[in-house]
Amino acid sequence: MRLERSLPLLGLLLCLAGSMAQEDSNEEFLVEISGTTVTITCPLDEESTSWELSGTKAAVTGGKYTIENHDSSPVNVTCASGAQKYAMYLNARVCTNCEExxxxxxxxxxxxxxxxxxxxxxxxxxxxxDRKGRTSSSAGSRQRGQKMQRPPPVPNPDYEPIRKGQREVYAGLQARGF
Known part of the structure; x- marks a missing residue:
């Protein structure tokens, strides 16, 4: 009984802990795409930031790195400054004639x-x-005012009506008095 009361409280604490953990890791890369040019901004706002793309050191240092004529191939991007290091997997699709x-x-x-x-x-x-009120005078349509003809005969003889001459077949089905 006590466990049932503490489960909602435990869930609430887990939600709060998760949101607090997400607020601490609020550092994100900023990626801007314009045509075939991709500009990446590192979460570190220092001028001494060094960049590394797919294992190759880039010659650019600073908070922003621009890739000209990107060919839409995936790239591992890393920016570092001192002991802090951030990594990102960039899989950006670019085209020359795209409009945003x-x-x-x-x-x-x-x-x-x-x-x-x-x-x-x-x-x-x-x-x-407008077409609902119009009637066609084709041969297949039924005229109004005529009486319906008899329905076709029932194909199964078990369902035919009892005729006067055939009552002996159904003689055993008389109503019994109780």
């Missing part, structure tokens, strides 16, 4: 698409509504 869309443009495109679709639905509804 902001959130407003994407929202506008989606809204316009929904409005055009709604307009087409309304047009289809009104044009199909």
């Amino acid at each position: 869309l902001d959130a407003l443009a994407v929202t506008g495109i989606i809204t316009a698409d929904l409005l055009i679709t709604l307009g087409v639905l309304i047009l289809v509804y009104y044009f199909s509504k």
